[in-house]
Amino acid sequence: MVQQLSLAKKCALLALFCLAQFLDVFNGSALYATIPTLRKDLGYSETGATWLISAYQLTFASFLLSAGKISDVYDPKIVFVGGVAIQGLLGLGAGFVNTRIPLIVLRALNGVAAAQTIPSALSLIINVFPEQDEQAFALGAFGGTGAIANSRYPLYSSYRFNANIVLGLVIGAIFVQFASWHWAFWFSALVSLPVAAMSTWLVPPQVLTADRNQPPREKIRRLDILGVSVLTTALILLIFAITSGSSAGWKSAGVVAPLVISVLMVGGFFLYETRIPEQYAAIPPRTWFLPNFAVLFAAALMPYFYWTTVSTLYTILWQNIYGISAIKTAVYMVPLGVVSFATSFSGRLTQWIHPKWLILGGQFLALGSTVMFVFADTWSKYWPLVFPAFCIGSTGAMLAFVHTNLAIFRTTPQSMSGTVGALFNGALQLGSALGLAVATSIETSVEAHSPSGAEGFRGRRAAWLFLAAVIATEAICVAIFFRTLTPKLTDTETSASSEKSSNAAVGEVQ
Numbered sequence: 001m002v003q004q005l006s007l008a009k010k011c012a013l014l015a016l017f018c019l020a021q022f023l024d025v026f027n028g029s030a031l032y033a034t035i036p037t038l039r040k041d042l043g044y045s046e047t048g049a050t051w052l053i054s055a056y057q058l059t060f061a062s063f064l065l066s067a068g069k070i071s072d073v074y075d076p077k078i079v080f081v082g083g084v085a086i087q088g089l090l091g092l093g094a095g096f097v098n099t100r101i102p103l104i105v106l107r108a109l110n111g112v113a114a115a116q117t118i119p120s121a122l123s124l125i126i127n128v129f130p131e132q133d134e135q136a137f138a139l140g141a142f143g144g145t146g147a148i149a150n151s152r153y154p155l156y157s158s159y160r161f162n163a164n165i166v167l168g169l170v171i172g173a174i175f176v177q178f179a180s181w182h183w184a185f186w187f188s189a190l191v192s193l194p195v196a197a198m199s200t201w202l203v204p205p206q207v208l209t210a211d212r213n214q215p216p217r218e219k220i221r222r223l224d225i226l227g228v229s230v231l232t233t234a235l236i237l238l239i240f241a242i243t244s245g246s247s248a249g250w251k252s253a254g255v256v257a258p259l260v261i262s263v264l265m266v267g268g269f270f271l272y273e274t275r276i277p278e279q280y281a282a283i284p285p286r287t288w289f290l291p292n293f294a295v296l297f298a299a300a301l302m303p304y305f306y307w308t309t310v311s312t313l314y315t316i317l318w319q320n321i322y323g324i325s326a327i328k329t330a331v332y333m334v335p336l337g338v339v340s341f342a343t344s345f346s347g348r349l350t351q352w353i354h355p356k357w358l359i360l361g362g363q364f365l366a367l368g369s370t371v372m373f374v375f376a377d378t379w380s381k382y383w384p385l386v387f388p389a390f391c392i393g394s395t396g397a398m399l400a401f402v403h404t405n406l407a408i409f410r411t412t413p414q415s416m417s418g419t420v421g422a423l424f425n426g427a428l429q430l431g432s433a434l435g436l437a438v439a440t441s442i443e444t445s446v447e448a449h450s451p452s453g454a455e456g457f458r459g460r461r462a463a464w465l466f467l468a469a470v471i472a473t474e475a476i477c478v479a480i481f482f483r484t485l486t487p488k489l490t491d492t493e494t495s496a497s498s499e500k501s502s503n504a505a506v507g508e509v510q
Contacts, residue, residue: 004206005128013128013137013202017121018145019195020084024114025145026058026171027087027188031107034181041181052242055104059111061429062235066228068119068136068422069282073222073322076123076418077203081196083116088192093184122421126414127206136347139409140402143344177484224282227272231282234265235426242437250441283419287412295409295481299359301431302474303401306366306393309439309467310373311336313460314386321455324381332382335390343398347406356482358403363475365396370468377457401428435470439463 005013031038031053038044071079087110094106123140129135175183214222241259248255270285277354278284288294311333318324318332349358372389375381405424412420440463447459 001166001348010128010204014125014141016195016199017125017138018142018288019191020080020117020121021142021145023084023087023188023192023195024060024117027091027110027114028060030052031056031184034175034184039183042098043104044100049124051104055108056111056114057429058236058239058243061239061426062232062401063112063115064119064422064426065235065282065419066223066232066422067116068418068420069223069228070116071120071123071418071421072416073219074368075206076120076127076200077206079418080120080124080203081199083113083120085196086113087117088189088196091185091188091192094108095182095189098291105508119418119421120427122300122409122424123417124203124206126409126417128204132410133348133351135409136350136402136406137345139405140344140347143401143405145341159431183306209219214367215280221268221280224273224276226278227269227276230265230272231269234262234269237262237265239429239433241395242433245437245441281425286417287416287423291411292407292482293411295477296404296411298422299363299404299428299474299478300408300427301435302366302471303397303404304428305435305470306370306467307340308436309463310390312392312436312440313443313463317460318379318490324379333390335387336394339391339394340398343395344402346399346402350403350406354484355403355407356478356484359400359407359482360410360475360478362396362401362403363471363478366393366400367396367468367471367475369396370464370471373464374461374468377461435467439466442466 038052067083068080090113091105094103096111097103097106122139123141125138126135129138171184171187175181175187182211185398237258241262244252245259250256273281273283274285278286288297312332317327318329325499346358369389369392372385372392372414376389378383389476408420408424409417442487443463445459446462447454450456450458450459
């Protein structure tokens with residue numbers, strides 16, 4: 001049915017999916033500009049204001065896997081429409097809240113709702129655009145929308161709130177200056193609710209696959225509620241520890257305890273997944289042995305890590321050290337978003353160039369730009385070094401993003417598209433959070449032993465070298481372990497393999 005959709009309807013659907021992607025990032029970025037006003041109006045402390053931002057990011061990243069599993073077992077259209085609609089209702093309610101704790105709770109719930117829209121949107125894109133060239137274009141546009149709206153994870157320093165501002169923060173700043181902070185939430189509702197209504201009408205009914213045409217009890221078993229709950233809890237603790245580590249100190253009990261518990265829970269989750277029938281596992285163990293899946297998952301750790309580290313370190317350097325205003329900082333950061341968006345339409349390159357070389361090329365471009373950052377130790381070097389590095393690095397990061405995304409979907413069965421989309425986006429978020437935390441810790445440690453302290457460049461140079469080392473390691477892994485793409489497994493082959501694995505497991509027990 002979806003193959004017979006007109007081009008106009010496909011374009012309309014892609015626009016709706018991209019709007020949902022924009023809203024997810026907007027909800028995480030627009031609030032940056034409202035923080036000073038919110039602190040004044042509601043009496044937030046510095047830590048409280050941090051959690052107003054982090055609550056959304058924490059739940060969004062942690063609930064991606066459960067959302068992907070639900071999209072695979074049930075109708076992704078329902079998951080997508082429901083997630084967008086709930087986002088709108090929560091935004092509408094948040095605009096009327098004038099107390100601190102309820103607003104943070106609503107932000108956390110909004111992150112849960114937003115997490116439902118990404119894997120389901122990716123699953124719908126795979127279904128609506130089955131032809132490879134169209135699918136490449138659609139996935140690229142979907143990812144590129146996030147680049148334009150994007151505002152990566154902030155650092156909340158002892159001096160002021162710092163964030164990379166592109167479109168989301170600019171819109172938020174307009175609301176604060178000409179209306180009130182309430183409109184940062186109401187704007188989300190004004191966009192989300194019409195998108196949900198139009199999606200209900202435009203998104204075609206999904207084909208009832210064998211995986212979705214099962215008794216209710218069987219569907220509940222396939223959700224792997226226990227496994228998903230354990231992993232979600234572990235991710236919440238892990239991201240909380242990583243987020244808190246650079247500010248509270250990596251040796252503090254509030255960081256070490258959740259970090260250790262999360263690692264143990266992740267280990268327990270993967271052990272549990274090997275003990276249950278494969279068709280009921282949230283992440284079937286064989287997923288990691290699909291052609292190139294493991295190396296593509298590792299490659300997905302890089303793009304957000306690159307953008308997050310670059311935007312955060314330069315925002316702090318320019319505003320805190322060089323005294324550049326927030327608006328000028330936003331302007332100087334524009335190349336990151338613009339170049340990323342332009343490169344997001346590179347999916348058709350796979351007609352002429354193997355995905356392995358596109359991903360590798362992107363990683364080498366990102367590596368080259370990082371090396372340029374090492375030598376950009378003064379503001380006067382923005383145009384000769386930083387600006388071209390922004391353009392080169394964003395081109396490389398987006399090439400790696402787009403073609404890792406395409407390759408990982410082309411090597412996995414369509415029935416797993418929701419779960420695979422969740423794993424891919426989870427890798428993006430994990431790379432961003434973990435990489436930024438380590439990079440900033442390295443920077444802080446070096447600055448503490450440097451005579452010039454934060455005023456100097458030694459700490460930032462060490463952070464850039466760390467980023468370069470990570471990118472180089474990933475490039476080596478892709479060069480060695482990325483094999484020529486094999487034909488994509490069909491759902492029938494996947495089911496047969498799962499049944500065979502389950503029977504073998506039962507035989508071993510007996």
